[in-house]
Amino acid sequence: MSSGTIIGFSCIALLILLFLKVPVYGAILGSTIIYFVLQPDVTIYLIIQRMIAGIESIPLLAVPFFIAAGVFMNYTGVTKRIMDFCTVLTCKLPGGLAQVNVLLSTMMGGLSGSSLADAAMEAKMLEPEMERHGYSKPFSSAVTAFSSIITPLIPPGIAAILYGSIANLSIGKLFIAGIGPGLLLCTSMMLLCGIISKKRGYQAYGQARMDRKELGTKFRHAILPLCLPVIIIGGIRLGICTPTEAGSIAVVYSIILGVLYRELGWGELKKGLRESVLTTASVLIIVSAASAFSWILTREQIPQKLTALMTTYIGGKYAFLVIVNVFLLFVGMFIEGNAALIVLVPLLHPMAVAFGVDPIQFALIFNFNMAIGAVTPPMGTLMFTVCGITKCKMKDFIVAGLPFYALALGCLALLTFVPVFTLGIVNLVF
Structure with a gap:
């Protein structure tokens, strides 16, 4: 059996297993084992070696540290203090609680780094409050998920x-x-929330005039x-x-x-450590399994073959980016973002470099696609997380989220065709 056929079987097995939930x-591990069983040139014991090698990385040590920092922030009342500050900032804006939701996600991004943790936290804290103030459940759920x-x-x-x-x-x-x-994304989403809130009559939250003394206190x-950021x-x-x-500084x-x-x-310290360990383990076990699968792709020179094929039939970097965006949006609908990242980056990163795309810009485009997915x-993991907590029907969520899907695609187009949005601050700082 040829290597191409074996790779094909592995990829088909991966898709089938994902669809079977x-x-x-x-x-990922199951599809990798299929390759090693069918490929006579390699020993199956190599799987363990590649899985361990995949997480033996100094940069990956940052993952448990930042996860732990985000968890401890939630246990120390930080989220409530930042939410109060956001509430004062947005008190005059239409749809004030929706604006708080978006602004809180932005500020919490510099603390937790986890969209699932942010979505779960806001679905529990803000979504019930939004419903009490007249916001519909689908709109509240959509704002919570998309802001995350x-x-x-x-x-x-x-x-x-x-x-x-x-x-x-x-x-x-x-x-x-x-x-x-x-x-x-924060600015455009706040504008969209303001427009929708005006049309639906969602009022500002709190006093109509900003109290400078209260702003200073918050x-x-x-x-x-x-x-911290x-x-x-x-x-x-x-x-x-x-x-x-x-x-490690963030944890301390x-x-x-x-x-x-x-x-x-x-008590909170023990709970935080336990939650950090479980979250880190769930991330790194995906990293280790996907690293073994990525090794297979590298061994079979799939990135090089795809790069040669793409450069032959695609005229320029923007055509390449459009094709990649469509592909990643489709992948993001079915595969968890971190798993897709570990499997696909070794494939797509060399191709982007070959087409002259700045590696930093491509990294942001990739991560943005996974976030939309x-x-x-x-x-969609965020969609399931939020709807599971708020008890919002999936079809109602999708309908309420249509303006936000359009907004996200518009922002993706700006990141793709206007590099200043991804490279401007980097060039300024470095």
């Missing part, structure tokens, strides 16, 4: 760490590059947590620490905040 790591796709873009995003470790790119540059797309309460990016840019060391900083706010006792049926 086998856990992502099980689907900002979280992995704002540094320190877990996706940026994984992408940088796989493609051998500067994680510091990827962190800074995420600021532009994050702010673009800002003082939120200033210490909001300093500045400390991380500043430390990396000034060469004081690596991204991994910045992650979050614990210090918990002690200062007197909300992090031994997380709210897209039939298997």
